[in-house]
Amino acid sequence: MVSYILKRLAMSLLIIYIVISLSFFMIRLMPGNPMAALEAQLRMQGGLSEVEIQQRINAVYSVTPDAPVWEQYVQYVWGAVRGDLGRPITNPGTTVVAVIAEALPWTIMVVAVSLIISFIIGIAVGAMMAAFQSSRFSQSMTFIVSFLSAIPSYLVAIALLYVLTSVYQVFPSGGAYGVDVTPGFNGPYVISVLYHAILPIAASVITSFGGWALGMKGSAVSVLGAEYVRAAESRGLSDRRITQSYVGRNSMLPMVTQLALSVGFMFGGSVFIETYFQYPGIGFYMIQSVGQRDYSLMMGCFLLITVSVIITNLLVDMLYPLVDPRIANPAARARAADQPSDTDQEVLPAGGSMA
Amino acid sequence: MRFLSDLWRILRHDKGALIGGAIVLIYCLAAIFGPMLVEVGNEQDASQAYLAPSLEHPLGTDSLGQGVLSQIIVGTRPIMIVGVLSAVITVFVGVAIGLLTGYVGGVADTVIMRITDIFLTIPGLPLIIVLASVINTTNPVVLACILSITAWAGLARAIRSQAMSLRSREFVEAAKLQGVSLGNMVGRQLLPNVGPYVAIHFLLAITGAIYASVGLFLLGVAPISGNNWGIMINLAMAQGALYTTDSAFYLFSPMAAIVILQVAFVFFSRALDSVFNPRLRVQ
Numbered sequence: 318m319v320s321y322i323l324k325r326l327a328m329s330l331l332i333i334y335i336v337i338s339l340s341f342f343m344i345r346l347m348p349g350n351p352m353a354a355l356e357a358q359l360r361m362q363g364g365l366s367e368v369e370i371q372q373r374i375n376a377v378y379s380v381t382p383d384a385p386v387w388e389q390y391v392q393y394v395w396g397a398v399r400g401d402l403g404r405p406i407t408n409p410g411t412t413v414v415a416v417i418a419e420a421l422p423w424t425i426m427v428v429a430v431s432l433i434i435s436f437i438i439g440i441a442v443g444a445m446m447a448a449f450q451s452s453r454f455s456q457s458m459t460f461i462v463s464f465l466s467a468i469p470s471y472l473v474a475i476a477l478l479y480v481l482t483s484v485y486q487v488f489p490s491g492g493a494y495g496v497d498v499t500p501g502f503n504g505p506y507v508i509s510v511l512y513h514a515i516l517p518i519a520a521s522v523i524t525s526f527g528g529w530a531l532g533m534k535g536s537a538v539s540v541l542g543a544e545y546v547r548a549a550e551s552r553g554l555s556d557r558r559i560t561q562s563y564v565g566r567n568s569m570l571p572m573v574t575q576l577a578l579s580v581g582f583m584f585g586g587s588v589f590i591e592t593y594f595q596y597p598g599i600g601f602y603m604i605q606s607v608g609q610r611d612y613s614l615m616m617g618c619f620l621l622i623t624v625s626v627i628i629t630n631l632l633v634d635m636l637y638p639l640v641d642p643r644i645a646n647p648a649a650r651a652r653a654a655d656q657p658s659d660t661d662q663e664v665l666p667a668g669g670s671m672a
Numbered sequence: 673m674r675f676l677s678d679l680w681r682i683l684r685h686d687k688g689a690l691i692g693g694a695i696v697l698i699y700c701l702a703a704i705f706g707p708m709l710v711e712v713g714n715e716q717d718a719s720q721a722y723l724a725p726s727l728e729h730p731l732g733t734d735s736l737g738q739g740v741l742s743q744i745i746v747g748t749r750p751i752m753i754v755g756v757l758s759a760v761i762t763v764f765v766g767v768a769i770g771l772l773t774g775y776v777g778g779v780a781d782t783v784i785m786r787i788t789d790i791f792l793t794i795p796g797l798p799l800i801i802v803l804a805s806v807i808n809t810t811n812p813v814v815l816a817c818i819l820s821i822t823a824w825a826g827l828a829r830a831i832r833s834q835a836m837s838l839r840s841r842e843f844v845e846a847a848k849l850q851g852v853s854l855g856n857m858v859g860r861q862l863l864p865n866v867g868p869y870v871a872i873h874f875l876l877a878i879t880g881a882i883y884a885s886v887g888l889f890l891l892g893v894a895p896i897s898g899n900n901w902g903i904m905i906n907l908a909m910a911q912g913a914l915y916t917t918d919s920a921f922y923l924f925s926p927m928a929a930i931v932i933l934q935v936a937f938v939f940f941s942r943a944l945d946s947v948f949n950p951r952l953r954v955q
Binding site for chain 1: 688786789790792793794795796797798799801802805806826879883886887890891892893905909914915920923924927930931934935937938939942
């Protein structure tokens, strides 16, 4: 168990390191890279001495531009490790970390809530579809669910915006809370936050619960046909016992694996949803910084999205032994590995291959 | 031609899949022949702006007085080209890596699978946005490469696990004893056995690439030039289509075009799934 977690931890750190390096190379080493562009721009402005120019660049990207490349690289990585990601070009008064720290809780709230809601709805609908196979309910649900899961989330966002904020002005069209409430733990503020979060959450739930339902249906149907379920039935166990301990638990297994994969997908989708609902989360700032060519903020957002995804993956990995005891027990794991499992071939991530 | 007759038999009984397949076919034809039949001119006529649907312009006009329908037809080609190109790259890389590592195994397998894990963990869409903002994506091939930057990893993993179970089968054993080359082993022996899976994944990769590429144009990350659905929605939103009701057709027509295509792909791929996977037909 400990070695399993340590292995996952080492892998996570490696990925974070790679993403930090990637962001350095993109900022510094690309032909016509943003750092050289900033330097040229500052020269063009005139009135700045060479030292001042170097200082400005140092402030924005937290590296010394005239040092050798490897030294800059070490500076950049060390800065990122200490939590210093430089300053946004468009707003040098603050730091990238401060902007992100303000934005991240909103994104995490929306992503987490919509993931949980769509997971629960999807699992329930999928289980019902598997329980009443070939009923009219199941057939029409299959159609509705495949239809909804094929629609890109940003189109649902635009449609919701059009109908519910413009034609019928039921919901606010932007922001995380109203201007008339004071932030803090009080009734009006909490209500305002929920009120503003409904549309972004609805947009991602509508498009993502279908994937869960289809996956759950497929997995439950294949478990229903398994020998151990028939054995449990012939032993005369109660329906409730069979549904919970035999069918439910085993068909949930691939779904929990999916959960880890879909976190990354949800964070990706939140970029669109936050931009359209002008919800001040990390995706919103990322797109804004892309539009303003603000590369230090953009790479900071990307780094933080990656780290959030990795941390949630780690959490799911630690949760996994609870659902599947074979993972924690090495002997059972070896036995399970001997039989080639085809769970990862059967279930496609919600959203196809973009997850 | 067993495959085609099988496909037809399934399609005949599954109306959703039949309609899906027909729609995909229509879109392909529109992508190939559309720009020859319809033309979107450069002339601007403000007096013709935001017209209601008429015989001349079945879906109304945009802010410059040009027909929305003809723009949608012309815009099909760039979207389909990028989608298909990206799916080809995704499938090629994913299958090649999956089959090779699954068959060869050993240290190479471990190392390459660790790299695959990295690509699997990094969130795809943010990486695509970041890359597209630094790299010039006017060339569709470059855009397709960026779109498939992480998509291949999932396929490679799935194909690898299939290749590993194929490795111990008799026909692989027999081919090995005949001393066939590695290329023959992978291309001639293993590939046909994972073909069905690859075909379905190819369709899903197209939908994924269309989702991401339209998204890039929507957000304005990819350069706004030429004419495609993402650019249309982007312009419509920028011109305040949300706040006036006249431009509803201009905003919702390209959205409908995307939704219809994506849904058609999903339903069609379900039919393909049951052609290749007889187990599913029983259910």
